[in-house]
Amino acid sequence: MLIAAAQCAPVYLNPEATTEKAIGYIKEAAAQGVKVIAFGETFLSGYPFWLSITGGAQFENELQKQMYARYLEAAICADHTCLKSLSKAAKEHQIYVLMGFMERPIGVASGSVFCSLAAIHPEHGIERVHRKLVPTYEERLVWAAGDGFGLGVSQWQDTNITALNCWENWMPLARHACYGQGSQLHIASWPGSTRLTKDITRFVAKEGRVFVLSASSTLDYNDIPKDLPIFSALAADESYCNGGSAIAGPDGEWVVPPCETRETLVVGDINLELIAAERQNFDPTGHYFRSDVFQIRMRKERGQALSIDE
Numbered sequence: 001m002l003i004a005a006a007q008c009a010p011v012y013l014n015p016e017a018t019t020e021k022a023i024g025y026i027k028e029a030a031a032q033g034v035k036v037i038a039f040g041e042t043f044l045s046g047y048p049f050w051l052s053i054t055g056g057a058q059f060e061n062e063l064q065k066q067m068y069a070r071y072l073e074a075a076i077c078a079d080h081t082c083l084k085s086l087s088k089a090a091k092e093h094q095i096y097v098l099m100g101f102m103e104r105p106i107g108v109a110s111g112s113v114f115c116s117l118a119a120i121h122p123e124h125g126i127e128r129v130h131r132k133l134v135p136t137y138e139e140r141l142v143w144a145a146g147d148g149f150g151l152g153v154s155q156w157q158d159t160n161i162t163a164l165n166c167w168e169n170w171m172p173l174a175r176h177a178c179y180g181q182g183s184q185l186h187i188a189s190w191p192g193s194t195r196l197t198k199d200i201t202r203f204v205a206k207e208g209r210v211f212v213l214s215a216s217s218t219l220d221y222n223d224i225p226k227d228l229p230i231f232s233a234l235a236a237d238e239s240y241c242n243g244g245s246a247i248a249g250p251d252g253e254w255v256v257p258p259c260e261t262r263e264t265l266v267v268g269d270i271n272l273e274l275i276a277a278e279r280q281n282f283d284p285t286g287h288y289f290r291s292d293v294f295q296i297r298m299r300k301e302r303g304q305a306l307s308i309d310e
Contacts (some may be wrong), residue, residue, distance in 0.1 A: 001157055001270055003036040003185065004029045005215035005245035007192075008263040009223045010045040013074035015101075018045035019082040021097065023089045030093035035157050037097055038187045040217030040241075041166050042115055044082060044101035045074060047191040049219060049240040051138040054233045066229040068142060075104035075113045078129045083118055086179050087125040094122045096156040098215070100189045102129065108305055112144040117163050117189055119154050128152050131303075133174060147303040153181040159272060163187040165302055169200050177298050179208045180285045184275055192216035192241025194258040205251030209278045211270045218262050250278040254275040277296045 006025040011017035023038060029037045041047060048071060050056065056064055076082055083101070090097045096119075103116035115132035131146025151174070154161045162185075168277050169175065171187045178186055182274035186204060190196050197214040205212040219241040221234060247255040247268035256268040 001031065001272070002034045002267055003161065003211075003247065003270055004032075004034045004038070004268070005213060005247075005266040006037055006039050007216055007218060007243045007259060007261070007266050009218045009220075009241075010043050012046045012219070012223055012225060013070065013228075015045045015074060015076050015080070015082045018043065021083055022086060025265065026086075026089045026093055026095060026097060029267070030095050032265070032267060034184065034265075035095055036161065036213070036268060037095055038163075038189060038213055038215035039099050040215050041100045041189045041191045042102050043217050044076070044099055046071075046102070047219065047241065048139065048142045049191070049218065050230045050234070051141055053235070053238070054230050056138055056141050063229055063233070070229060071102070071142060072104060072111065072113055075102040077104055077106050078116070078118070078126070081121050083120075083126060086118070087120050090120045091124045091125075092304040096120065096122060096154065096161065098187045098189065100165065103129065109144065113142055114146055115139070115143045115165055116146070117150070117165060119150075119161070119163060121154055121156060127154050130163065130165075132166055133171065136167045137227060139158070141210050148177075148300045151177055151298065151300065153178070153183060153297040159185045160284075161187065163189060164197070165189050166191065170202055173296065175204060175208065176285070176296060177212070180296070183208060183210050184272055185211045185213065185270070188212060188214045190214060190216040190244065192218055192243055194242065194244035194260055197244040197246050198258050201246050201258075202248045202252045202254070205248035205250055209250040209275055209282060211250060211255070211275070212248045214244070214246045214269075216243050217241050218243050250275045
């Protein structure tokens with residue numbers, strides 16, 4: 001089965017234009033026979049790269065407040081027309097789509113942004129939306145913490161597919177939750193950097209005895225709208241995200257090593273029979289798991305600020 005990462009830059013903070021660009025990559029991938037395509041972390045439509053460059057932690061800083069308001073305004077809800085358009089494209093081209101997006105909830109918590117992943121099945125549409133469990137470092141200044149509600153598995157082309165955002169892939173129990181639900185193809189969604197993908201991609205593949213598709217974006221100064229509040233504070237020669245999309249096999253070896261080409265489809269062919277062969281000596285949730293010693297539970301509930309008992 002051919003799988004691919006769409007390594008490209010979003011139309012920054014423009015969800016409609018970014019969706020059109022994503023659909024173009026979906027069409028291109030489907031024309032090549034690709035059955036699974038993944039996009040980078042919050043590809044729709046932009047990672048908050050400015051935080052570490054412009055002093056995002058300054059309290060009551062008017063510039064940072066304005067930038068957050070702009071970022072919040074560009075976030076979309078889980079039933080937005082952009083995601084519906086992507087679902088339509090997935091069905092038309094019979095391709096499974098994993099889309100990272102900036103989620104703004106409806107109603108409660110509507111002033112917050114979640115780093116979310118939409119699992120879009122060609123036949124069933126949006127099967128689940130997973131919110132990143134722990135925003136990493138400066139990301140906590142703009143993203144709210146997620147929950148286990150969307151942490152599940154999809155089935156497509158006789159393949160069990162799971163996904164996590166960025167450094168969630170370093171969380172042992174988050175990975176275990178994916179392995180424990182029968183993952184065969186794990187998708188790791190990243191903002192875009194080879195330094196992020198070059199070690200963990202192979203590690204997760206070998207630990208889980210799964211195929212891992214790391215999907216990363218690209219982004220540089222030329223991709224940033226000039227009317228952003230923080231534009232003048234950015235270095236003109238700065239490259240914020242350089243790609244690094246890659247695919248690793250269940251033996252921990254590269255199927256496709258990290259790619260730093262600016263905008264491209266990173267495509268690889270995977271053979272699920274190799275998973276069974278590698279699990280001959282290690283199955284992390286099977287013959288190499290001690291259920292009599294360890295008991296692990298996961299709460300699959302959407303976090304909420306208030307529950308009212310009638």
